[in-house]
Amino acid sequence: MAHVPDVPDGPDAPDTPDESRIPGAPGPPGTPGTPRTPETPASPRHPAPPTPPGSPGTPSTPRAPGTPGPLESPTPLAPPPQSPPQPPPPPPVTDHGGGVWSLPVPIPGNPLGHTLVHLLETDRGPVLVDTGWDDPASWDALTAGLAACGTSVEALHGVLVTHHHPDHHGLSGRVREVSGAWIAMHPADTELVRHLRGTPPGGWIDLLAGKLTAAGAPAAHVARLEAARAGDREPPGRRAALPDRELVHGELLDLPGRRLRAVWTPGHTPGHVCLHLEEAHPRGGAGNGRLFSGDHLLPGITPHVGLYEIYEPARAPGGRPADPLGDYLSSLARVAALGPAEVLPAHQHAFTDAPGRVRELLAHHRARLAELRALLRTPRTLWQLTGSMAWNRPWARIPYASRNIAVAEAEAHLRHLVARRLAEAVPGSHPVAYVAV
C-alpha cells in the first residue's frame, strides 16, 4: 500500500525539496525533486514520509503546490501521523575509508532532514558527489563538513551531480564560484536544468493545471492552483548552475588515482546517474566496490517516479510517450547486477545487499501494477483511478498537494501498463478513461 506523505496542504504550502515532482509537470524549477515514494513492504521504513523535496525524500525546498513528496511508502496502512514528521537528527561527518566521506547537508524545512554529500579524494584534489540545498545554513554545514574532513571548498577539483534536483545540485553553482571546480551531470538532466532556467515564473502552474484537467480532476481542484499563482516565488531551478561536463553512461571518469564509472539510472529523473567506485572495499566487504546511488537506491524510501513530461518530446521521437517507471525498473536491474559491497545513498544511511533492496523495490512496483490492473477492470479516468488506489489513509483525508503527487505516481504506473499493452485508453472517452486489456 502506498503511503502518502504529509504535505502541508494548499497551494501556499511551504517549499519542498527534492523529492517530489509534480505529477506530470516539470515541476517548478527546482522542485523536481524527487520524491521518493512508495516504500516497499518489508523494507525498513522510514518515519512518516517526508515531504518530497523533489525527490526521493523530501527535503525542503520551495515546493510548488502539488509538489509534495513521496507518496507511497513502505508501510502498509501506517496510521496517519499525529503531528508533522520531524526530520531525523543529522548523522556525523563519516569517514567511510579509502578516501571517501559523507557530510550531512540539511534540507531546511523538509522531513527528509538532510542530503548526504560525499567527498572523494583524487590525485588532483577532492571531488564532491552532490552538493546540497541552496540555503545559507546548508552552505555552512557543507563548509564545516569539508573542514572536518581536513579540506575546504576552495580545494575542490570537481562536482559530480547524481541528478538535477535542488537537494543535490542546489549548491553546485556556489561551489564552482568559490573553487573553480567543474560540474558534471548527465546530459538528460542538463537539458532539464536548461529548460527550467528558461521557464517563466508560474509556468509550472499552467502545466500542472493542464495535466490535472486531462486526468479528469474536478474543476474546483484545478482552480486551487490559481491561488498559488499570486504567491509564486521564483523556483530554485531558475538559478540552477549549468554543468560544464557530461557524465556519460559506462565511462570511467577522468579522476586520477580513482576508478569511478558513471552508470545511467533513469527513472527518478531522466538523467539520474549512480557512480560505481570500482575499487576493493576498504574494510574487505564482499562484493564489487561501492556505489554512490543518489536517490536511485535508498535503504528505506522508494524514490518518487512520476512523469518526465517536459522531457518527453526528446525521448520519444517516434511519438511513443516516455515510460519513467519502465526506465526505473530497468535501472534497478542494472545496479543490482553491479553487486556492490556497499551502497552510499544521498539520504538516510549506507547499506549493504543492494540486490536484496532492488528485489524489494521491484516487488513493490509489481504489486502496485497488479492493483491498478485490477481496478481497471472498470474503466476509470486517471483521477478516478488515483482515488481508488490504496494509500496510507483514505483519499478524503489526503491533503491537496499530496493528491497531486499521487496523481503523478498513478500516471507513471498507468503509463507503464499502457506501454506493456496491459491497459489502453477507451476510444472516444473524455476525459480519457483507461481499461485493462
Ligand SMILES: [Zn+2]
Ligand atoms: Zn534527494
